[in-house]
Amino acid sequence: MQRDNIRTYSNDERLIASRREHIAKCAAHILVKKGYDRTSIREIADACNMGMGTLYRYVGAKEDVLYLVIRDGLSKYVRFCEEVFEELDNLRPVEALKHAIRQYYTMVDNSQDLMLFAFQETKNLLPEAQEAILNLDRRIVEAFEKLLLKGCEEGEFKITDTRLAAHNIVIAGQMWAVRRWFFKRQLKLEDYIELQTEMILASIIPRPP
Amino acid sequence: MQRDNIRTYSNDERLIASRREHIAKCAAHILVKKGYDRTSIREIADACNMGMGTLYRYVGAKEDVLYLVIRDGLSKYVRFCEEVFEELDNLRPVEALKHAIRQYYTMVDNSQDLMLFAFQETKNLLPEAQEAILNLDRRIVEAFEKLLLKGCEEGEFKITDTRLAAHNIVIAGQMWAVRRWFFKRQLKLEDYIELQTEMILASIIPRPP
Amino acid sequence: MQRDNIRTYSNDERLIASRREHIAKCAAHILVKKGYDRTSIREIADACNMGMGTLYRYVGAKEDVLYLVIRDGLSKYVRFCEEVFEELDNLRPVEALKHAIRQYYTMVDNSQDLMLFAFQETKNLLPEAQEAILNLDRRIVEAFEKLLLKGCEEGEFKITDTRLAAHNIVIAGQMWAVRRWFFKRQLKLEDYIELQTEMILASIIPRPP
Amino acid sequence: MQRDNIRTYSNDERLIASRREHIAKCAAHILVKKGYDRTSIREIADACNMGMGTLYRYVGAKEDVLYLVIRDGLSKYVRFCEEVFEELDNLRPVEALKHAIRQYYTMVDNSQDLMLFAFQETKNLLPEAQEAILNLDRRIVEAFEKLLLKGCEEGEFKITDTRLAAHNIVIAGQMWAVRRWFFKRQLKLEDYIELQTEMILASIIPRPP
DNA sequence: CATGAATGAGGTTTCATTCAT
């Protein structure tokens, strides 16, 4: 796996895909909870209601499970974002951005553990797999960038580097998960969204001369 | 260690401190390069030019080496920042902030690997040790907050939540290390600093009515 | 193990039991010969014709091997004694006791090494496991006590404290194993049995007024 | 040591002897409490208020400390017994034996821990050292045997094998230490002495025809 | 296709002993 040319014992592509999805679903919880290195294959197999041998029919190495879990978890949200953002097309740019930020930050809040996990454990993947994960991240950034570009075109935003601006928006969202120890005591998600939105808008809405 | 009341076999506080510093210095490179879980005690000891037994005279467990490395690396920069920021006192707030950002981001750039490492591996520490590390982070945030508050008092900045704003500045800096895969291909540090400074200022400098 | 609720990786109770028996059998010789602390897990595994990992599937810690060996060895003999003593029911008390002593002392002689081993190493077990071992010892004492009590009832013995007397009989037998260095040079088992029997009887057969 | 031809760094025989006595005294408690294998040289040295290096000036190996402790502890009591038994010369044999038993059993009771320790750990000594320890045991047996022989000569005892009888007396005493778990719950030392004395006498006092 | 028993390399940690000071 990971390289998508993993040696597998099965030839039924359909079965393989479905089993891998099952694995990604079931292994997520225990991996996220215990950490990659501290979770054994046995525990993963148990969590998947499989024998260890069976697990290895659909996965080439432990690392592959990690990849499946992260990819499955993140791509779900990427797709969700892309769909949601699509629907914002008929809103004014500022409104669209506000909605997008809210959606994204809420989504991050809902899957804090997974995000943090992906942040910490992606390093354990092979370079190719890492790249695949990072691409998911890129797609989110690009989705925001699209909104920003549209705003620029319509003259509502003034941004030197839209890619960077989009990036900052995404980062600020992820930080809600990664640095929750910092915020949680003094800030509610709702406040966080509001404050960050305010700051973001302040930095991209052109000021009168 | 970690709790700073580790069982040690030596009573010479001076020696312990110096050896631990040595360990923090020498272990950093290999730990950062290979990752905590993939580096064995034997490798760490070798990197420190010590026998394994000697290492364990100054450290209660492998985890302690991780703590030493992270704490040593980060605290060096925290102290550096605090000192540098002190000297910005006589500058106008905007200038002071610009300088501070430049200093901090440059510093992050210089110790990219360590920052990323700390980000990914702090989770392996005991809660108490984690807290100690996070406190270092807090001090940086507070140092920036101080600058922002001064700017607000002097009427040059207008910020709803200075803590959050300071936090965003720090995050953006750390992101240069954590997400270098994202930037490196298209942005030089100098550009990054300039662009981020621009966006940050835009979000905190009050606009004329 | 030891507590009989050891964490095991297998669920097949039958297999576990059979493997543990195998371990008890195979590990006995080397453990008895080299001593518990001086025998490594690797040696034990070799003696069992197993990989170390396999050994640990059926045992939670090295200590458990010790428990298995001692329990297996002793319980075999306890059962043997209880069965043999049962058959002495129709003999006159004096004859029954004589037979019992002979049987027990002979048995001790046959398993000298194990008895000595059990004596010396039981201290390494967890309290619960120690208790289990000591209970085996108690059963032997009780078996003898039953014979003594019967003799008292029938007026053939006169004993102030039957428990203590039974205890002495057992001790004298075990001493043949524990202190063989003392006896072996000057006494054959046969002589030892005869002399001890004589002294024991002298101390419990009432003398005519 | 042990072989009394240990390589030592000192030439001052007097100093060596005094240091070794010191070691035997100071190490006894911790060794008895924690067991030989579970006590480290460091702990022993600490207990002796010495550096580890210093300890090794007077001792050739860890085993030697064990030997010193056991020999020192036991010989103290052997000498005590021999002296006490000497003073019983003018008593009638029965009375003398009664006193001797009481003295010995009481002594065992006072040094239960050491006796048990010696019992369990002597096996860790070199054969020569084991022999030295066992000789101490022999001396006690011989002391009792002397009393028994005197009684036989004076016609008050009738014993087939005085050595064995003496041995049984000693064993019964040591059992108070070794099997305290068995007795302690139901028997006080005083009772134990009385009962054992009764049984011993019954087995050696000739009965009228 | 499914299973889990078996494996042994390799992990962390301890400790008896030496030797420079």
Added chain:
DNA sequence: TATGAATGAAACCTCATTCAT
């Protein structure tokens, strides 16, 4: 003479992976 820092062999134990069933 006294010290204790340094050492590395060897201890116990885990676990990713294979393969016979």
